[in-house]
Amino acid sequence: MSLNPLRIWLGALMCVWTFIAQAESEAHHHASDTDAQALMHKAGHILSQAQALELESVAVFRNANDLLNRIKTLRMTQRELAGTEQEAAFTDMVNALNTQREHWQTQGAHLRRYSGELKTEALGLMEIGFRQAWSDKVNLRGPMQLMPESGQVMAHNAQVRSVHPTMLNRMDDGPDTRQDAGMTMSMPGMSGQQAPEDLDISTFQASRNLNFFAHVEPITKPHPMVPLNEIHEWRLLISDADGQPLTGANIVIDGHMPGHVHGLPTQPRVTTEVAPGEYLIEGIKFQMTGWWVMQIDVTRGDIQDALVFNVVL
Amino acid sequence: MIRPAVLFLLLAFTLPTTQAEQNPYTFTEADIQFLSMFTLDNLPDLPDAPSNRLADNDQAARLGHQLFFDTGLSANGEVACSTCHQPERYFTDGLPQSQALGTTRRNAPSIPSALHGPWQFWDGRTDSLWAQALSPLEDLNEHGMDRTSAARYFVTEYRDEYEALFGASDEAERVRALTESASPKQPGEPAQAWSDLDEADRDAVNRVFAQLGKVIMAYERKLDLEPARFDRFVNALQEDKEESRLRNLLTDDEVNGMRLFMGKANCASCHNGPLFTNFEFHNIGAPEADRKNVDLGRFEGVAELQDNTFTCLSDYSDADPEQCEEMRFLKQQGPELVGAFKTPSLRNVNETAPYMQAGQLATLMDVIAHYNTPTPPFYDREQHPSRPHFDILPLKLTVEEQEQLAAFLATLTSPIPDQDKWWQAPTR
Numbered sequence: 001m002s003l004n005p006l007r008i009w010l011g012a013l014m015c016v017w018t019f020i021a022q023a024e025s026e027a028h029h030h031a032s033d034t035d036a037q038a039l040m041h042k043a044g045h046i047l048s049q050a051q052a053l054e055l056e057s058v059a060v061f062r063n064a065n066d067l068l069n070r071i072k073t074l075r076m077t078q079r080e081l082a083g084t085e086q087e088a089a090f091t092d093m094v095n096a097l098n099t100q101r102e103h104w105q106t107q108g109a110h111l112r113r114y115s116g117e118l119k120t121e122a123l124g125l126m127e128i129g130f131r132q133a134w135s136d137k138v139n140l141r142g143p144m145q146l147m148p149e150s151g152q153v154m155a156h157n158a159q160v161r162s163v164h165p166t167m168l169n170r171m172d173d174g175p176d177t178r179q180d181a182g183m184t185m186s187m188p189g190m191s192g193q194q195a196p197e198d199l200d201i202s203t204f205q206a207s208r209n210l211n212f213f214a215h216v217e218p219i220t221k222p223h224p225m226v227p228l229n230e231i232h233e234w235r236l237l238i239s240d241a242d243g244q245p246l247t248g249a250n251i252v253i254d255g256h257m258p259g260h261v262h263g264l265p266t267q268p269r270v271t272t273e274v275a276p277g278e279y280l281i282e283g284i285k286f287q288m289t290g291w292w293v294m295q296i297d298v299t300r301g302d303i304q305d306a307l308v309f310n311v312v313l
Numbered sequence: 314m315i316r317p318a319v320l321f322l323l324l325a326f327t328l329p330t331t332q333a334e335q336n337p338y339t340f341t342e343a344d345i346q347f348l349s350m351f352t353l354d355n356l357p358d359l360p361d362a363p364s365n366r367l368a369d370n371d372q373a374a375r376l377g378h379q380l381f382f383d384t385g386l387s388a389n390g391e392v393a394c395s396t397c398h399q400p401e402r403y404f405t406d407g408l409p410q411s412q413a414l415g416t417t418r419r420n421a422p423s424i425p426s427a428l429h430g431p432w433q434f435w436d437g438r439t440d441s442l443w444a445q446a447l448s449p450l451e452d453l454n455e456h457g458m459d460r461t462s463a464a465r466y467f468v469t470e471y472r473d474e475y476e477a478l479f480g481a482s483d484e485a486e487r488v489r490a491l492t493e494s495a496s497p498k499q500p501g502e503p504a505q506a507w508s509d510l511d512e513a514d515r516d517a518v519n520r521v522f523a524q525l526g527k528v529i530m531a532y533e534r535k536l537d538l539e540p541a542r543f544d545r546f547v548n549a550l551q552e553d554k555e556e557s558r559l560r561n562l563l564t565d566d567e568v569n570g571m572r573l574f575m576g577k578a579n580c581a582s583c584h585n586g587p588l589f590t591n592f593e594f595h596n597i598g599a600p601e602a603d604r605k606n607v608d609l610g611r612f613e614g615v616a617e618l619q620d621n622t623f624t625c626l627s628d629y630s631d632a633d634p635e636q637c638e639e640m641r642f643l644k645q646q647g648p649e650l651v652g653a654f655k656t657p658s659l660r661n662v663n664e665t666a667p668y669m670q671a672g673q674l675a676t677l678m679d680v681i682a683h684y685n686t687p688t689p690p691f692y693d694r695e696q697h698p699s700r701p702h703f704d705i706l707p708l709k710l711t712v713e714e715q716e717q718l719a720a721f722l723a724t725l726t727s728p729i730p731d732q733d734k735w736w737q738a739p740t741r
Contacts, residue, residue, distance in 0.1 A: 175582070177577055179576075185340075186577065187575050188582035
């Protein structure tokens with residue numbers, strides 16, 4: 001194996017480090033900015049940097065994996081060479097490659113972490129921008145929460161979607177149960193519903209390709225909270241990447257529960273654009289507590305993009 | 314020397330977990346709180362019924378009571394609602410598929426536990442009790458009466474009661490003048506006669522027919538359930554937890570069955586709340602009753618809802634369209650609709666055999682055996698629009714556990730309220 005690709009990658013990594021440093025310092029400066037649209041514009045800029053870093057990290061991880069596969073093959077050769085005079089030199093080479101692989105692995109992790117930090121920073125700026133631009137419309141603080149008086153509606157274990165008899169083998173574990181502290185009784189658990197600990201449940205999100213920024217919140221009294229098993233409304237605020245309200249967008253809403261093969265019990269939709277960039281979503285109902293993924297597809301002119309909001313009830 | 318009281322305290326602190334495992338009658342406050350979500354005490358008031366302004370009208374309920382038991386509302390003068398919804402059987406008929414003029418496709422559900430959900434019928438093909446009540450009247454296997462004759466019968470035989478509620482309405486006048494046997498739901502002559510009627514007559518018939526359903530609904534909303542042994546057991550837990558009192562209410566097997574129901578057997582994941590139902594639609598892979606004509610369940614129900622003359626959104630509803638949220642945001646597609654049926658309430662389930670949408674399973678033990686080792690839903694790509702979704706997992710219950718579960722289900726039986734006039738045939 002030639003060492004050239006390694007050199008190229010080290011060079012690339014150096015560039016990325018510089019890039020991160022720049023992006024970081026920009027993020028810190030933006031926090032003092034007060035103009036809502038400028039804030040959102042800059043948030044978008046930082047988000048695209050975060051995305052670029054994420055892509056870089058994916059590339060670095062891929063290289064590390066390719067190298068790992070190469071090393072595995074070389075280790076086999078190494079074993080064949082056992083006892084010959086080439087063995088020592090060959091082993092040194094493979095070990096050097098492995099050190100390089102570990103290095104890449106670490107770099108990939110660093111890139112990913114920095115990308116995540118930038119994203120968090122950018123979403124924070126975006127939230128400030130939304131609160132300034134739509135000060136009378138953004139009433140929710142923190143993530144969406146279930147109304148405290150909602151009776152507990154339990155999960156069902158809908159994790160199989162097949163009629164093929166072989167699927168029964170996968171059903172051997174039986175349904176999940178859980179037993180809460182202070183209880184002697186167990187109750188149905190949430191199969192396949194372990195939301196990751198670092199799940200992003202912010203109600204302020206950028207669309208996948210960074211064309212739009214959006215905020216959602218339930219329109220309920222006295223506080224914006226999600227009722228269970230009750231049809232209710234959400235407010236959706238959307239701006240373009242420059243922080244301008246996005247008017248006349250075509251919007252499609254879909255919700256599902258990861259790990260369960262079912263969606264919402266209703267078919268919610270946007271019924272009206274109340275004010276520029278402010279859309280009313282009606283017909284939302286959650287029949288179950290747990291992790292819901294709400295995907296909102298937005299089309300405006302030629303631009304199509306998707307927003308994803310994680311809701312944990 | 315340790316005094317007996319101290320010894321007792323020490324034991325009490327060192328033994329609680331093992332005692333709790335050994336004694337099924339030991340419940341913590343959190344357990345009791347959890348169980349209380351299932352009692353009739355926590356049943357909310359009847360849901361608002363904006364599509365029927367007479368839903369809570371006593372006079373309408375009395376008239377509906379008469380109509381519910383009136384065999385005059387059938388083609389052969391022998392079938393009433395109460396033929397298949399018999400009060401002494403908790404408003405079911407004990408048959409797999411009901412027998413009236415013919416044999417129905419599905420099993421007759423119990424009524425007192427069906428008053429709270431947004432959808433009626435196994436497939437939820439109507440969105441109110443009043444629209445539900447109309448469908449069997451025109452079904453050739455059930456009452457077999459045509460729509461026009463049913464409406465005419467109502468405004469003629471019950472003229473005084475009708476006018477007390479609706480006044481001397483134009484539509485009643487128009488319907489009394491009709492002589493046709495016309496129905497859009499009955500192929501052949503009745504359908505032809507229906508399309509031959511002028512539009513004002515059809516509208517008048519529909520209006521009176523809807524009014525007929527609405528008074529029957531007002532009656533059905535009077536059907537209360539008295540506390541079952543399960544409810545009294547949880548009430549006793551809430552009051553004093555006195556074990557001898559608890560033992561008088563539920564046996565060891567029944568209490569163990571209750572624990573299984575809520576936990577290992579996973580029944581409570583869908584059969585929850587005071588009526589032991591989540592009002593949703595699921596496919597549990599019950600044996601297909603007729604493989605040559607598969608039952609698509611909610612998939613068909615949703616299609617029929619959009620074609621139904623008598624929904625909340627229709628001209629015959631008393632609601633503003635904005636009030637019809639379930640219909641406005643009806644889920645019209647999704648793989649989970651295929652072969653899915655409404656989760657039935659388990660109130661009085663021990664008295665309402667046989668089970669499933671076509672009465673395919675004869676006993677509760679058969680039902681539990683199905684859940685214990687389920688077979689995936691029958692799939693025929695010629696008939697199903699997509700692979701049926703499957704909602705259950707094997708339970709791995711022992712035979713003893715299955716028996717305990719069945720024993721618990723029998724504790725959900727409310728006594729028949731002998732003193733409650735709504736549970737008796739009316740005196741006219």
